[in-house]
Amino acid sequence: CAGQQRTPGSDPPAMSSIAAVGESYQKFNPRAYLQNNYMPPRANFSSEDCVVPWKLRCLADAFATGDIHGRTLIDIGSGPTIYQLLSACDHFEEIIATDYLEVNREVLRRWVQDEPDSFDWSPYIKHVCRIEGKGEQWKEKEQKLRGKLRQILPIDVHQPEPLGSQFCQPADALVSTFCLEAVSPDRPSFERALHNVTTLLQPRGHFLLIGALEETFYLAGEAKLSVVPVSEPDVREALSKTGYHIHDFRTYLMPPGLKIGVDDVSGVFFVHAQKAAVA
Numbered sequence: 001c002a003g004q005q006r007t008p009g010s011d012p013p014a015m016s017s018i019a020a021v022g023e024s025y026q027k028f029n030p031r032a033y034l035q036n037n038y039m040p041p042r043a044n045f046s047s048e049d050c051v052v053p054w055k056l057r058c059l060a061d062a063f064a065t066g067d068i069h070g071r072t073l074i075d076i077g078s079g080p081t082i083y084q085l086l087s088a089c090d091h092f093e094e095i096i097a098t099d100y101l102e103v104n105r106e107v108l109r110r111w112v113q114d115e116p117d118s119f120d121w122s123p124y125i126k127h128v129c130r131i132e133g134k135g136e137q138w139k140e141k142e143q144k145l146r147g148k149l150r151q152i153l154p155i156d157v158h159q160p161e162p163l164g165s166q167f168c169q170p171a172d173a174l175v176s177t178f179c180l181e182a183v184s185p186d187r188p189s190f191e192r193a194l195h196n197v198t199t200l201l202q203p204r205g206h207f208l209l210i211g212a213l214e215e216t217f218y219l220a221g222e223a224k225l226s227v228v229p230v231s232e233p234d235v236r237e238a239l240s241k242t243g244y245h246i247h248d249f250r251t252y253l254m255p256p257g258l259k260i261g262v263d264d265v266s267g268v269f270f271v272h273a274q275k276a277a278v279a
């Protein structure tokens with residue numbers, strides 16, 4: 001349109017913004033990120049009203065339905081965390097973790113290899129064993145997940161083929177936590193990213209999606225990352241436009257005591273959605 005003149009050959013706005021997001025992630029510090037979100041006060045297991053137990057409960061309840069199972073599950077934008085896979089590991093033969101940054105993939109590899117300087121997920125594993133109520137020993141679950149986490153792959157959700165053209169076998173289920181909104185400069189690119197990752201899922205496959213509500217930034221060490229603020233209706237609309245049926249949608253309002261300056265998130269959403277049978 002008039003007034004939107006760009007120098008010849010420059011990227012269209014969305015493309016340059018996506019490049020800018022990728023650039024901003026070069027300063028992402030996994031340890032700082034883990035400290036901000038996965039240690040106290042946010043990692044408080046004393047009450048199911050706290051945000052981490054709430055997230056683990058959502059995931060445990062979804063898998064307890066018995067509806068979500070198969071050969072392969074892909075975790076989209078795993079970051080340096082594995083808590084999101086604890087309730088999945090009884091229901092899939094293989095779990096594939098993915099992330100854009102090598103530093104995060106290396107953190108995950110070191111946990112799988114039980115390296116001494118790895119993050120201690122044992123409070124999370126013990127909590128999940130407790131709420132699943134199957135009498136599973138936490139070391140057993142830890143080893144089971146390590147055994148199933150056989151691939152840790154690079155991913156870019158802004159690519160039509162997020163795992164590259166060599167990846168051809170769609171998964172039986174997807175999990176993604178706090179990724180799409182944190183890597184998309186605007187709502188259209190958020191919806192395109194959702195479409196892109198949906199190509200990795202079989203028809204009628206299940207998608208468990210956790211994300212931030214109305215967040216505009218978060219910190220990870222020196223990095224200050226921009227986030228596209230999304231509301232519950234925005235997420236519902238994006239899923240519906242991408243052909244999903246929503247089985248369950250839950251929201252968590254961030255209590256003032258957990259607004260600790262590491263981001264401006266107002267809440268967290270959980271969705272259990274199922275991809276349409278045919279395109």
Ligand SMILES: Nc1ncnc2c1ncn2[C@@H]1O[C@@H](CSCCNC[C@@H]2Cc3ccc([N+](=O)[O-])cc3CN2)[C@@H](O)[C@H]1O
Pocket residue numbers: 022025028037042051052076077078079080099100101104155156157158178179182183212215218263265268
């Ligand atoms: N193009 C790309 N494709 C795929 N992944 C990509 C791409 N670019 C970056 N990534 C990858 O995606 C990233 C995933 S971490 C995103 C963090 N999201 C915001 C943060 C999270 C959080 C956690 C917990 C709680 N809580 O209350 O408990 C609140 C909040 C709210 N703040 C990161 O691993 C990056 O490496």
